[in-house]
Every structure is written in C-alpha cells, then in structure tokens.
Amino acid sequence: MPQAKTVKFHRWQSRNRYKFHRLFVCDKIWYDRHRKIRWEAEILAGKDTTQQRTAGGVEYTLVRKSVKNMNLRVRKDGTVQVSANPRMAAARIDAFVAAHADWIRAKQSEACRRMENAPDLPTMEQARQRFEEISSRIYPLFAGVLGNRPPEIRVSRMSSRWGVCYPDQHRITLALGLAAVPQPLIYYVVLHEYCHFVQPNHQKPFWDLMERYMPDAKLRRKVLQTYPCRKQ
Numbered sequence: 001m002p003q004a005k006t007v008k009f010h011r012w013q014s015r016n017r018y019k020f021h022r023l024f025v026c027d028k029i030w031y032d033r034h035r036k037i038r039w040e041a042e043i044l045a046g047k048d049t050t051q052q053r054t055a056g057g058v059e060y061t062l063v064r065k066s067v068k069n070m071n072l073r074v075r076k077d078g079t080v081q082v083s084a085n086p087r088m089a090a091a092r093i094d095a096f097v098a099a100h101a102d103w104i105r106a107k108q109s110e111a112c113r114r115m116e117n118a119p120d121l122p123t124m125e126q127a128r129q130r131f132e133e134i135s136s137r138i139y140p141l142f143a144g145v146l147g148n149r150p151p152e153i154r155v156s157r158m159s160s161r162w163g164v165c166y167p168d169q170h171r172i173t174l175a176l177g178l179a180a181v182p183q184p185l186i187y188y189v190v191l192h193e194y195c196h197f198v199q200p201n202h203q204k205p206f207w208d209l210m211e212r213y214m215p216d217a218k219l220r221r222k223v224l225q226t227y228p229c230r231k232q
Helices: 002-045 090-099 101-117 124-142 176-179 181-196 204-213 217-224
Strands: 050-055 058-064 071-073 080-084 152-156 163-166 172-173
Touching: 050 090, 058 090, 058 101, 071 101, 080 090, 090 101, 124 152, 124 172, 124 176, 124 181, 163 204, 172 176, 172 181, 176 181, 181 204, 181 217, 204 217
Parallel strands: 058 080, 152 172
Antiparallel strands: 050 058, 071 080, 163 172
C-alpha cells in the first residue's frame, strides 16, 4: 500500500513538472517577443526613422520600421523607398540597393514613360461633368438601394486611390486623374464605388455584385493598375 502511494506521488509530480515547464517556455517566448518590440521601439525613438541615402548611383529613402525583411519599392513617380529593421546595418542596406540598381533603373524608366505618355488632365469641372454622365447610366441599377436619390459626385486631387464611397453622406468622390484613363476603366471605378453602397467591404459578395453588372471587372481592374494615379 505505501508503495502504491509512492508511485502515485511520482506521477503527480511528473505531471506538474511538465505543466511548469510548458508555462515557463510560453512565458519566455512572450517575454522575448515583447522585449524585442520594446527594444526596437527604443531604437526608433532615439534616431531619425527616415533617411535619404545613395547606393550604386541610386538615391533612395530609407524608412526604419519593425519589419522582418528589407522591402524595396519603386513608386509610380519613380522615387525609391526601402523599409528595413532598425537593427539592420546601413552598409548592408546600401549593398542590397546597389545589387538591385539595374532593376531599379528599369522600373524608373517605365514610370517615366508612363508619366510622359499620360494625357493632360481636364479641369475639375470638366472631370465632374464626365463622371456625372457615367454615374447617371449606372445609377438606375442602384436606385432602389439609394432611395431613388442619385448620389453626389465630387472630384478631388488624389494620388493613392481612384475613388471613395461615403454611404452615410450619400456621396462618391473620384480622383481627378481618373478622367485621363479610357472610359471603360472609368465605368469600372464608378461601378466599384456604387457597389459599396450595398457592400461596404471587399469580401466575396462585393466582387460577386461587381461581376453581375460587369462580367469583365477583373480584367478592367488589372488594366487600371497599369495607370498611375496623378494629382496634377
């Protein structure tokens, strides 16, 4: 009988030792992760997070942020940006940019050609009239949802997106640069914003609605992505 009690005691002790070990490992992982985040935040607080640098004959903007890998991006206006972890040495980042210098110059040439070939933009009023004409053709599809009241169409100088829908304000704002793209693509953007009166996000029901009224919506979207969204 005492022997059985001793065996039971050892089993209980083993189970608790395993639980303690598991908790210890989890706590250590949590501590190491948060210590890393806190350390990176302290580094970012003590230095300039944005720098202008040159490597391999390429001028670029270095942005220090909490990222795992270096991210190289050539914007639509031809400028270059690199995102890197604050712990990464600047010499290593310069070497990375220099190694991709030929690829960067090729992308910059493409961006320059697109901007040179882009047509001049119309005035704000001319663009608004053009957008309202297209909106009047799409509106009947959504008249019931909109309470038989067409939405207000506004034009703005935007460089990051082609349009924005404000369901609460019953308004659609479109980028001035949209007036310079082919008309089928303008139809795509206007319909896209109208669909947001029904579906506020970009989940599957939204794209199903888009394809119901525009079966080639995906193709138009792909073509639209080749055009730069310009402010001027």
